[in-house]
Amino acid sequence: MKKNIIHAILLAAPLLLAGCDKDFEAMNKSVDLVTTPTMEYMIPTIQLNLFEKSYYTHYTMLGILSQQIQGSNIDGYKSQSTTMSHLFDDIYPKTIKNVVDVIEKTKGDPQMVNFWAMASIMRAYEISRMTDAYGDVPYAEAGLGYEQGVLYPGYDRQEEIYDGMIAEIRKAIAAFDPAKKAVPEKSDLIYKGNYEKWKKMGNSLILRYGMRMSKVNPEKAKQVVIQALSDGVMQKNDDSFIVYYLPDTYYATTANGNAAANKYDYKLTNVFIDLLKNRKDPRLSIYAMLPNGNTDPEVQKGFRLFESDNTSKKEVSTPNTSTYARFDAPYVHMSYAEVEFLTAEAMLKGWVSGSAASHFKKGVEANIQLQEIYGEKGKVAPALIENYLKALTFDESNPTAAFKELYTQMWVMFYYNWNEAFAHWRRTGVPSFNTQVDKNLNRRLIYPQSEWNTNTENVKKAIGQQGDDNVMTRVWWDKE
Incomplete structure (x- = not known):
């Protein structure tokens, strides 16, 4: 009897397993699983994540190298290598991966050309941040791990990257088509689906890239700049490339490039504060404050540039937490003011005709007026702007x-x-400000240890073509 029962169970087992197997896939499929991402959601996510935690490198490295801020315990020219890695380690596997996903899923689809064009411009912008900081970096194969299985992307030469970014943006600009599926206004946090503004922004980025190569290849730079200006660049502050953040959100506190300056006790440098104070620059009270919140320009004091300074922290200026250093402060990636300055530079170089002085003053005025994006405390009275311009x-x-x-x-x-x-x-x-600083300040960031560990051969090829992986190796466009 016992044997018969066991035999019956064994016979029934395959039937039971077959029944389980029949519904196994359905039972184990998550109702939240997304296999085809919605482009309308991808675009704003990318825009909000253009920094994506890379503010660690932003503050602890690039801000210091800009000579405008430094930590109160910094007494040297170079930070630890770990602070250089966050930009690379956070942007490539997150922001660049996401933007490449959009490009890959929309390319070749005529109805989705506006999504493709918008993503292409953002990819070029993100790659420009990487290559300007590190030099040779992954470009052509960047972000293709999920779509094409490229887990170890090759590193492209910076000169080729610049050619690629300019071509990519031009192709995107030409592709925008109002007759095709529109990027919803709510999905485009930057320009609300205004393709004409995207075109101006794209040409303005090309203008920036053209001028960047002006020392290493002046003739090519001239042609790039002339074409960008001819094709149409930003014409007013409303054209500026700005990302706005909502307060008390992940993006405002974690993905925003403004985050964390005061949390980690960064101070404004004496050279920055003194320059603004001596010129009676109306932006000083918008940029800076004492730790007690006092924004009076006369009491602002900077921390000595790359020197030990025993001054009480209570007496040293920090970024203004009511304006720039708010966690939810808008972030300016490129402004109309920059376009005016670059136009003035092109005129000074004799590349295009016109009054360099006029465009110079338009640039200063535009930047001061742009401070209004930080709220009431960012507004400057027209009379103060006029007086400042007259004194220049x-x-x-x-x-x-x-x-x-x-x-x-x-x-x-x-x-x-x-x-x-x-x-x-x-x-x-x-x-x-100081010849010793000029001589010793970093010329680039070094590659992260994560790349040395996982993408070793491609990193070795990169330093073979660019130079040693140290902070004093100059990138392609940084010609002596």
């Missing part, structure tokens, strides 16, 4: 002095956009 000296007949003044104003404008401030200093050499 910009003599086109003295190009050396004019370039210095132009580059100084650009450096001030890049407050908080420290990726650009560091790149700007390397390209122009302005400001120059």
Whole structure:
């Protein structure tokens, strides 16, 4: 009897397993699983994650190298290598991966061309942040791990990356088509689905990239700049490339490039504070405050640049937590003011005709007026702006002095956009406060240990073509 029961169970077992197997896939499929992401949700996620925790490198490395801030315990020129890695380690596997996913899923689909074009411009922008910081980096194969199984992307030469970014943006600009499926206004946090503004932004980025290569290949730079200006760049502050964040959200506290400056006790440098104070710059009270919240320009005091300083922290200026250093403060990736400054530079170089002085003053005025995005405490009275502009000296007949003044104003404008401030200093050499600093300040960031551990051969190839993986190796466009 017992044997018969066991035999019956064994006979029934396959039937039971077959029944389980029949519904196994359905039972184990998550109702929340997304196999085809919704592009309308992907676009704003990418825009909000253009920094994605890379603020660690933003503050602890690039902000210091910009010479505008430093930690109160910093007494050298170089930070630890770990602080250089966050930009690379957070942007590639997250932001760049997501934007490449959009590109891969929409390419070749005529109805989705506007999503593809928007993502292509954002990819070029994100890659530019990587290559300007590190030099040769993954570009052509970046972000293709999920879509094409490229787990160990090759590193492209920076010169080729620049050619690729410019071509990619131009192709995207030409592809926008109002007759095809629209990117919803709510999905596009930057331009609300306005493709004309995206085109202006794309050409403005090309203008930036063209001027970036002005030392290493001036003739090519000239042609790129001329075409960008001809094709149409930003014309007003409303055209600026700005991401706004809602308060008390993940993106405002974690993904925002403004996050954490005061939390980690960063101070504004004496050279930055003194420059603004001596010029009676109306932006000083917007940029800075004492730890007690006092924004009076006369009491602001900076921490000595790259020196030990025993001054009480209570007496040293920090980023203003009511404006720039708010966790939910908007972040300016590129502004109309920068376009005006670059236009003035092109005119000073004789590449295009026009009044460099006029565009220079438009750039200063635009940047001061743009401070309104930080709220009431960012507004500057028109009379103060007018007085400041009148006090500026910009003599086109003295190009050396004019370039210095132009580059100084650009450096001030890049407050908080420290990726650009560091790149700007390397390209122009302005400001120059101390020859010892000029001689010893980093020229690039080193590759993260994670890349050495997992993508070793490609990293080795990169340093073979670029130079040793150290902070004093110059990137392609940073010609002496």
